[in-house]
Amino acid sequence: MNTQFDDFIDVLKVLVRAPSVTGSEHSFYRVLQRELEERGAKVSWYEGLLVAQGNKPNSAMFSAHIDRHGLICTGPNEFQYAAFVAGSRSDLLGNSVSEQLINKIVDRFNDADVIAYEPWSGAYLGRGQIHKSYICEYRNNLIFEIDGLNHLLAGTPVAFTDKLEINQGYLSSQLDNVLTAAALVHLFSLGFEGTAFFTAQEEAGKSWRYLLEWFRRFGQSANNLIVVDTSPYPDTQAADQQKIVLRHRDANAFFDVKMSEKIENICQNQHISYAYKDDFISAKNREIEKTGGELLSYGSTEMGRIIQASNGVVTGTTIQVPTTGYHTMEETASVESIKAFLSVLMALSN
Numbered sequence: 001m002n003t004q005f006d007d008f009i010d011v012l013k014v015l016v017r018a019p020s021v022t023g024s025e026h027s028f029y030r031v032l033q034r035e036l037e038e039r040g041a042k043v044s045w046y047e048g049l050l051v052a053q054g055n056k057p058n059s060a061m062f063s064a065h066i067d068r069h070g071l072i073c074t075g076p077n078e079f080q081y082a083a084f085v086a087g088s089r090s091d092l093l094g095n096s097v098s099e100q101l102i103n104k105i106v107d108r109f110n111d112a113d114v115i116a117y118e119p120w121s122g123a124y125l126g127r128g129q130i131h132k133s134y135i136c137e138y139r140n141n142l143i144f145e146i147d148g149l150n151h152l153l154a155g156t157p158v159a160f161t162d163k164l165e166i167n168q169g170y171l172s173s174q175l176d177n178v179l180t181a182a183a184l185v186h187l188f189s190l191g192f193e194g195t196a197f198f199t200a201q202e203e204a205g206k207s208w209r210y211l212l213e214w215f216r217r218f219g220q221s222a223n224n225l226i227v228v229d230t231s232p233y234p235d236t237q238a239a240d241q242q243k244i245v246l247r248h249r250d251a252n253a254f255f256d257v258k259m260s261e262k263i264e265n266i267c268q269n270q271h272i273s274y275a276y277k278d279d280f281i282s283a284k285n286r287e288i289e290k291t292g293g294e295l296l297s298y299g300s301t302e303m304g305r306i307i308q309a310s311n312g313v314v315t316g317t318t319i320q321v322p323t324t325g326y327h328t329m330e331e332t333a334s335v336e337s338i339k340a341f342l343s344v345l346m347a348l349s350n
Helices: 003-017 026-038 082-086 097-105 177-191 205-216 257-269 278-293 300-308 335-349
Strands: 042-046 049-053 061-065 070-075 076-079 113-117 124-136 141-147 157-160 165-168 168-171 196-200 223-234 245-246 274-276 316-322 331-334
Touching: 003 026, 003 177, 003 335, 026 042, 026 049, 026 177, 026 196, 049 177, 049 205, 061 124, 061 177, 070 082, 070 113, 076 082, 076 097, 076 278, 082 177, 168 177, 168 335, 177 196, 177 223, 177 316, 177 331, 177 335, 196 205, 196 316, 223 300, 223 335, 245 257, 245 335, 257 316, 257 335, 300 316, 316 331, 331 335
Parallel strands: 061 196, 061 223, 223 316, 245 274
Antiparallel strands: 042 049, 049 196, 070 076, 070 157, 076 141, 113 124, 113 157, 124 141, 165 168, 168 331, 245 316
16 A cells, blocks of 8 residues: 555644643644545544544544653652643652653663643744653752753753654654554545544553543444554564554453454455464463563553443454564664554554
8 A cells, every 4th residue: 555654754743843732732733634625624622532533433443642752840850750740649648650660760761851832822932951860858859950950940841852863764753653643644635535533641650541531422333442552562573573563452451352453364365474463471470470570561451441441331342563662762663563553544544
């Protein structure tokens, strides 16, 4: 299939440069609205959700989250990881998921360049560089100190400075999840007439709630949804074993079998290699069990959460692009995987 890949890259470059910190996505929605309406989509805004529809809105339904990791100003020259604040997960007792993660990421962003922006309009408020990050023993949370942004007021979002790199058949950037958001925008250029959802605050674990509210109000008797995302692998060799990543399940629920089989058939007809991420995790866990190590989680996805909470109102599955460098500024995906991903979305759209 002709995915018009160069046009997709143009869209991706525009969206990569538009900040969208978790909890402060409104200005990114403005950029999305412009790009979608230029491609003929009808756009509606809801709390935490932007909905783009063509002339046959029930023909296919895709969802991508649009928030990316960044910081939020919480005091004079004091910044915290935005997803932790937006998710209200730090209970100061040391036992929340986010508090267990902060030790892994405490040094990840030292010397990173950042920009501050006004969350409603996206207006530029200055740039700086992270010079220190540490865990505050009193608040038990991750704190950043930044050179150049001591004028900011509490509540101001700060995004990592980002641009798209293309090198030897791979794309690199803070891809999660601007990559799949750009893919859904690009679908409208290719004649997509269904519905695309763009959700906020997925990294804080809230996006599924906004999506479920929409389905409860506007959904049909059968709501088959496909959530698109990136999927982390430990290295390039593991990621390149498949072009497309599917799932039977996550930690919350089992996904729709018939829809997964339909995607399998498309991949087979187009000679696209695919694999199930939960099978990969299960195989890893069998190895870990032999050594007595800590087992890997199946992960908590937007699709699994909405299936679990909807009591049959929404069902579906997920399609993911395999990547390395997850949740960093150098998350990387192969061009071949992205082309295959676009081709599968086009086939499902038709």
